[in-house]
């Protein structure tokens with residue numbers, strides 16, 4: 273067994289390097305969530321406010337159940353594993369930096385506690401038209417846009433307006449919610465199918481951006 | 486033992502390994518010979534109690550140079566020629582000529598995923614039955630494939646160690662090449678050109694299948710590599 277010795281040395285070296293990292297990861301729940309979140313700030317921003325440069329949405333203040341669900345979908349491939357999903361394909365490997373369901377929960381809990389920041393309005397839409405179209409959406413997402421956990425519908429009012437349009441487009445074209453087993457995705461996909469065009473998407477996003485936080 | 490870590494999974498893997506071995510053995514031979522001579526001479530002519538270290542005078546040095554430097558130098562040049570002939574042969578076999586292919590597979594790299602477009606049951610690319618799969622590539626053992634490699638955003642490199650294949654992917658260009666898998670199994674594909682923060686976690690999986698297993702996959706394809714947690 274010739275290679276045994278060098279590999280032991282390598283393992284000892286790697287081990288000491290790895291323990292250096294592991295020592296940084298606290299075991300106390302909230303502190304660990306905060307450290308895990310450091311893997312997200314590159315794109316989602318230091319306080320989860322999102323980044324248009326990275327096309328990464330604001331996630332600050334999204335409910336824990338929804339962040340957990342989406343990160344898990346990215347991990348398993350229910351979201352972000354479609355050839356035309358440029359942004360989703362970037363997020364998918366990042367979800368795999370979380371190695372256990374417990375870590376997914378911890379980082380999601382941390383995200384949910386960050387202060388909501390949906391950024392400035394970035395697109396022009398007809399708010400009045402958006403408001404009347406939003407009547408359909410309110411059944412699940414709430415008239416005030418705060419979402420409905422029982423229906424697995426996330427809050428919308430704290431999302432960036434550009435991200436809302438991007439997601440409606442993805443649902444409509446099947447770039448998101450392409451997996452038949454993804455029931456919550458399928459629900460929303462059907463709804464997005466009823467939004468006629470890009471202009472209607474912009475109107476909806478413009479209206480949602482006016483909902484009080 | 487060594488074979489376990491260096492599985493050869495393509496028709497040309499052994500040719501590339503042969504070249505690497507040739508270079509390794511030649512340089513290894515000269516390395517040990519030269520270092521051996523150096524250390525022997527240092528030891529042989531060292532200073533000891535009652536002895537001064539021995540140096541050459543100018544006249545002796547010229548004769549010494551001819552014997553110890555010029556002659557080996559010429560022999561090394563012959564080795565170089567052997568390496569160049571070997572390298573050009575392998576290059577022309579693998580890169581300059583391609584055998585007739587049975588099928589074309591499209592490989593597209595992007596931050597941070599691989600999209601493989603398989604020709605599907607009809608064996609023709611760009612038809613309705615093409616199978617697009619993220620981060621997984623399915624091949625039939627023994628078939629010759631031509632690949633079309635592209636990149637959507639930045640530089641990437643398509644590295645398939647078991648094939649001994651590593652090819653840069655460049656945005657705006659379609660680079661073609663070929664491979665013929667010879668070993669059934671599950672192997673690694675890895676991006677080998679730094680491409681952003683996700684570069685280190687941009688692997689894909691290669692499945693080389695028997696004709697039966699490949700037919701089963703074609704009949705019931707997967708569309709992305711599912712990770713288990």
Ligand SMILES: [Cu+2]
Nearest residue numbers: 676678680684
């Ligand atoms: Cu890369």
